[in-house]
Amino acid sequence: MSAPATLVGCDFSSSPSRRKPIVLALGHERQGRVVLDRLQHLDTLPAFGHWLGEPGSWVGGFDVPFxxxxxxxxxxxWPTGWEACMRHYAGLTREQIxxxxxxxxxxxxxxxKFAHRAFDRLAGSSPSMxxxxxxxxxxxxxAVPLLxxxxxxxxxVHVGDPDRVALEAYPGLLARELIGRRSYKSDDRGKHTPERLIARKDxxxxxxxxxxxxxxxxxxxxAQRDALVADASGDALDAVLCMVQAGWAALQGPPRWGLPAALDPLEGWIVSADLAVPSHG
Structure with a gap:
């Protein structure tokens, strides 16, 4: 089976707005290259849910814990089956969480203080709690109730439409591989420094x-390169980093999409985390 035509990278926000939207990077793989076709911005969670539900064929990397x-x-x-656990979790308010x-x-x-998933150290990811x-x-x-x-x-973790494949991705995994611990983004305008701009360019x-x-x-x-470097929030670049991870997964193909066979079906896995050097920071 060849890779689906569309690759998706998603920089997610739990409270999206026009100022801080969910950013989708949409592209495709061609001869070992991941080509960025366009960026799409979604200002609301219902808009994101609608996009997810549209018919299509894609493999996506989503910067959100699953x-x-x-x-x-x-x-x-709590229930230790993934779907039952997620439905229980979705029934709580943020205050209860x-x-x-x-x-x-x-x-x-x-x-x-925090409990960690099995791959957090490998990926250098924050605890999902x-x-x-x-x-x-x-x-x-x-995000998960919408998925x-x-x-x-x-x-x-959960069987669904095989034409729309959603994988947990993490842009920091690739970013750290490329520039170490240098900071490359901030939502604070006061921290939009030349050093961060250079890091995005790198x-x-x-x-x-x-x-x-x-x-x-x-x-x-x-024009795309200039736009990614100019976005000081890093949201567009993070979406593209997730799209590259999705591109790697698409080349690995079904049914595992590059995920290890031994992953915990309750915790899930960040795509390509097992290729990383363990993060001790």
């Missing part, structure tokens, strides 16, 4: 040269 740590779920006595997770953390020793800086617990709460309602396929240059373990080159027009 699961919670097993240690957390078991200690709270914050209070529940804060109580969990308060009962644990300093330095080990974290509700601030970044609020990934709220991102999961907002379920749209009937998309979530390899390793990421784009390295992606175009194929300097990641994924072995894919990014193909951009001059």
């Amino acid at each position: 699961g919670l740590p097993r240690e957390l779920v078991e200690q709270l006595g 914050r209070a529940t997770f804060a109580a969990f953390c308060d009962a644990r020793p300093a330095g080990n 974290k509700w601030v800086n970044p609020p990934v617990a709220y991102m999961l709460h907002a 379920l309602a749209a009937g998309v396929d979530l390899p390793g 990421i784009v240059t390295a992606l175009e040269a194929g300097q990641t373990r994924l072995g894919l080159r990014l193909k951009l027009s001059h």
Whole structure:
């Protein structure tokens, strides 16, 4: 089976707006290159849900956690089946989530407050139960019910439409591989520094040269390159980084799409995390 025509990278926001939309990078793979066709902005969660539900053929990398740590779920006595757990979680309010997770953390020793998923150290990702800086617990709460309602396929955790394949991605995984711990983005205008602009330019240059373990080159027009570098929030660049991860997954193909056979079906997996050097930072 050849890779589907469309690759998707999604920089997600749990409270999207015109100022801070959900950003989709849409493209395709051709002879070892991931070509960016266009960027699309969605200002509301219903608009995102509508986009997910449209008929189509795509493989997407979404910068949003698809699961919670097993240690957390078991200690709270929540269902340990993925869909039952997610439906239970979706039934909570953000205030209930914050209070529940804060109580969990308060009962644990300093330095080990949060529960982690199995791949967090590999990917350098934030715990999916974290509700601030970044609020990934709220991102999961907002996104996963829409993914379920749209009937998309979530390899390793939930069977859906095989033509619309959604994978958990993480732009920081590729960004750190290319520029280390240098900061390349900020939503704070006061932190839109020349150093961050140079870091974004270095990421784009390295992606175009194929300097990641994924072995894919990014193909951009001059205008696209300028736009990615100029976006100081990093949202467009993050969407493109996720699209490159989706491109690698599409080349691996079904049924695993590059995911390891031994992943925990409750926790899920960040695509290509097992190719990374473990992050101890």
